[in-house]
Amino acid sequence: MSEDKIKILERALEREKAARKQAEKILENKSVELYELANQLKATNSQLEEILSEKTSELKGVFENIVDAYVMMDLWGNVLKMNEAAKDLLGYDIDKEEFNLLNLVHKKDLEYTAKAFQQLYKKGSFTDYQARVITKEKEVKLVHVNSSIIYNKYGKAIAAQGIVRDITRETQDREIFERQKRQLDIIVENSPLGIVLTSNGTIIKSNKTFQRFLGYSGNELKGKKVKELTFHLDSEETRNNMNSVDAGKVEGFAIKKRYLRKDNSVFDAKTTVSVLKNSRGTVEYQVAMIEDITQQIANEKQKEQLLLNLERSNEELKNYAHIVSHDLKSPLRSIEALISWLKEDYGEAFDNKGLEYVQMLEDKIENMDHLIDGILKYSSINAEDMHKENVDVHEILEDIIDTIYIPEHVEVKIVGEMPQLRADRTRMYQLFQNIISNGVNYIESKKGLVEVACENEKNHWLFSIRDNGVGIPKEYHNKVFKIFQSFGSYNKSSGIGLSIVKKIIDVYQGRIWLESEENKGTTFFIKLKKEMV
């Protein structure tokens, strides 16, 4: 071997040594790296294990402590797992017996349930499932379920889970609430009163009646200011009332006010406003009840008008009576004067028969004069012209006895006490004068007696005027009080006296009637209220 060759070989060996050294070095480094990595992995792994165990126990806790029922089932509805709440809800316990959820579903909800399952498989979840289930105790419960599919790591569906909520009670409550609301709505909507709920002067709700009153729809009214609907002349009163309500002075008020309809016509209404306060005592809402008083006002106006007409025609009648009485009396007076002059100037030309005729003429004229006076008196009796004064009946009776003509054979007696009345003196005088005159005039017996008495009843005075005169036949008992119904032959009778009596008693809302026996006498009874109107 040549030197050269040796040298070459030696150098090659050197290079090889150096390369190996380098390789060893790299290997050593890699080993260290690997070691460190392995350590790191180990740490991470144990960390992961820790987290996993944490999560598992967490989940377990959630599963056990969840308030809502939780059920896990296979894809055919067989229950795999359930929590305590689910056991309580369904009455079944998977740890004791196997069961299938689909068997619990109310048969009427089966079809819906089938569809729900289809969707669950297809989309992976189904929310707001609502159906009736029958528990082990045969109770029907309405449940609400949100469910989802559980997949394995290869993405294959293996089970389904659901959170079940018992909404039986909740639904019942809601139904009761809805029913009550409907009932309330029926009342509100069918009320003949317009009803409006407002807050700060803005309409929140109104019923149909109110909408009909004003010609707006419910939506049009919503959000409208009450002010816009109020007839401008009225608003100040309302405002004043509203202010005192706001100030807590009153809980509500009632006023008559006018509203503007959609067509700008004015609508008369009575409005009652009540205030609803919140727990802090500040006004939250106002409820207004609106009553249509258009008709009422029209009626009142009509009544006023009628009353006015009545007053006017009463007045006219009174004037008319005066005019008629004047027009009738004037010629009567002239005839009287002419007859007097005939007697004065030509009296000697008459024989006895002629003078008798003249006397009869004069009597008839006097009769006619009484009649006219009677009509005038009758027509001027009316409630408005009556005074209220203290009237001593005894005094009046004595006055009458002193004044009227009483024949020699007749005596008028006041029997017992007479009351004090609050009434119109002139009318009371007319009343007793006419009835006593009537009694006095119809007495034909030798010794005539007219007795006036009075009984003190609880609320009334009962006067009786008894005579021993000719009596009144039964068929006339009612007629005597009617005008122009004098049945007697006594020539001073105008037939109006008792009509005047009746009219005065009518004004005082009293009563008059009579008892009579022919040829024995008549008793008139007059019942007057102690509290006269």
Next chain:
Amino acid sequence: MSLQILLIEDDMIEVMKFNRVISGLDFRHKIVEARNGEEALELLEKKDKLPDIILLDLNMPKMNGIEFLRILKNDEVLKFIPTIILTTSNNRADILECFKIGIAGYVIKPLKYEDYVSKITSVLEYWNNNELSGI
């Protein structure tokens, strides 16, 4: 002594009645007749010979008694003439209105002539004793 009397009356027989009463009296009263208020005002317009008293009927055609009375009482001179109402009307409203405007008496014509005579006689006797000349 005798009175100058203005009688305002539309009814002929009433006028006759009045004249007949006067003619039966001792005093020679002078009567001037007017058949209604307008005629009376014409007579009074002259003012040189004014009556001592006026007897006035209320119910008359044309101007009625109350209208006449109002005009009379608004006149500065004529308002002093005593005016006595002689009427059929016992309507309270009429009576009150007359007294309100200003009258010297209110006499209601009675039905009977003899009552009329005594009433008129006493009225005239009363005014005959009153001093009222020189208005």
